[in-house]
Amino acid sequence: MKTTGEPINPVLLQSAEQKFYQLNTDPFNKPNQSIRKTNLQNAFPQGIFPSIKNPNNPPNEITDYFSKQLSESWKKLLSHNEYEKENPSIEEIIQLLNLFRDESEKLYNEFSKSIKLSNEQLFETGLLFRITPTVLVPLLLEKSSAFELTKNQCTLLGGIIVNWTLEQQMERILHFAIHDKREDFKNEISHIPHSNWKPSEHITWLVLELEMNITIREIQIKVANHMIQPNIIGDTSTARNIVMQMNMGEGKTSVILPMLAVYLSSSNLSLARIIVLKSLFPTNYQSLRYKLGGLLNRRIFPFACRRDMNVKDQQINQIFERFKHGLSKCDIILTSPEDILSFDLLTIDKCRRNEFDTGRSMLTVQRWLK
Structure with a gap:
């Protein structure tokens, strides 16, 4: 199978370049609108200082000072306007959504045309597979493939995938809007896809978005x-580890x-190993098999070990060869602290x-893994 040097529609190619190589912006581009606070009282609640109106217990200087400060803060709070973006209808x-679908169809037809043009006889005789998304998406990921895309074809395919992810988001937003799920609707519409990262620099993350919707x-x-x-x-010469604390609900x-797993396993220079608690194994x-085993084609290799296992030299060598094979095929090792310690x-x-x-x-296996 060979690629073609025929030119691609420049308008569609420019649109794909904009989506694939540049940061994305808000597709709705709605202006901010002021929100009136209907849940706040108009007057300062004097009840929090009961001694102010009590003649038998007049307020001291400290109480009077804090009362005035809180009263001024309350007035500023009422005069402050909150803004949020106007929600689309x-x-x-x-x-x-229809605009994204039409554009995706045009890009997809142009991409299919560029492939079929130079392999028309192979398609007619049935020697080549049908052009489907599950066949095309891996072509953008595989570096050593029997069929290599041209730069323009990669750009066109990247723009198609970006458009598909935008379609998915619009479908989710539309679903929440129709079913009156306001919190989910506001949460989904507040996230602008690809606003702080370029899809062309992290193709695996782009495919992950498409795979997981x-x-x-x-x-x-x-x-x-x-x-x-x-x-x-400071000194980073000996820094090899990093620890981060993240809140609940941040994914x-x-x-x-x-x-992280798909990024670290994208190169055959290092073996990605995920260590989780035994109860979460x-x-x-x-979860990893479901999310990374589809279009991304990553194998999850579980590694378990117990001290009562009667392993021989031949079995250890087989495990070592499996680790080396996983390194060459960009597999991901999943294990637990107990398994590492037992080994x-x-x-x-x-x-x-x-x-x-x-x-x-x-x-030897221990030293190789470390």
């Missing part, structure tokens, strides 16, 4: 980037962990039992 959402939030991008390239102050397990295993202690036990060949092999 259902008709506007449907109109924008989500919009990666700005805070999630910031956390992931900080964990990938931490801003460590640690559902979004940030898959983002089954949940994380199923270390089992190595010592093998040496104490004079099983030096097995112990030496296990020690």
Whole structure:
């Protein structure tokens, strides 16, 4: 199968370049509107200072001072206007959704045309597969493929995927608007996709959005980037680890962990290893398989070990070869602290039992992983 050098529609190519290589902006572009505070009282609640109107217990200077300060703050609070963006109507959402769908169809047809043009006979004879999204998306991820796309074709395909993610967000917004789910609607519409990251620089994250039908939030991008390239102050020559604390509901397990896993496993220079609590092992295993095992084509390799396991030198070598194979295929290792400690202690036990060949092999695996 070969690519074509035929020119692509410049208007569609420019649109794809804008979406794939540039930061995104708010598609609705609604102005801010002032919100009147209907839940606040108009007068300052004097009841919080009961001694003010009590003749038997006149207020002292401190009480009088705080009363005046709070009264002035209350007046400023009432005079302050809150602003939020005007929400789009259902008709506007449907109109924008149809616009994205039409643009996606044009981009997809242009991309299919560029491929079929130079392989027309192969398609007619049935020697090539049908062009489907599940076939096309991996072409943008695979660096060593039998069929390499041209730069313009990669740009066009990247713009198509970005458009698909925008369609998904519009469908979620429309669903929340129709079913009158106001909190979900405001939460979804407040997240502007690809506003602080370029899809062309993180294609795996873009495919992850498409696979999971989500919009990666700005805070999630910031956390992931900080964990990938931490801003460590001082001597960084010996800094190899980073610890971060994140709040509940920020998508640690559902979004940030898959983002980090797929990014760190994108190169065959290092083996990505995720360490989770033993009680959370089954949940994380199923979640990672579901999110990374589809279009991203990442294998999740569970590593478990117990001290009562009677392993031999041949079995340890098989485990070592599986680790090396996972490194070459960009697999992800999932294990727990108990399993790592059991493997270390089992190595010592093998040496104490004079099983030096097995112990030496296990020690080699330990050093290779570290």
